[in-house]
Amino acid sequence: MRRTLDNTREVNITSIRELGDTLRQVRKESGLTQRDAAALCNVSLPFLNGLERGKTTAQIGKVLAVCQRFDIEVRLTLPMPLNTHTGTSGVMERTKPAAEE
Secondary structure (H helix, E strand, O other): OEEOOOOOEEOOOOOHHHHHHHHHHHHHHOOOOHHHHHHHHOOOHHHHHHHHOOOOOOOHHHHHHHHHHOOOOOOOOOOOOOOEEEOOOOOEEEOOOHHHO
């Protein structure tokens, strides 16, 4: 976990278990029980309990709703696509492979 200049923390999540552990930590720091947190997030208590335990779920919308309720910003770090460059406008542009030019 890394603290940033704006007094937030950055955490790299590589598994559902790590996400659950992080959500549990933030919920407890907020002074909420699982029951209260589930009600605030508009999810069931069993769902939140499973999420905190690292149970895999296909209900990403609910996972994101819980994160949003606790002001957890979910970010993705994407690799740069091959054959791209930043154009003169500052916008990334895809270049044509040499065979197409």
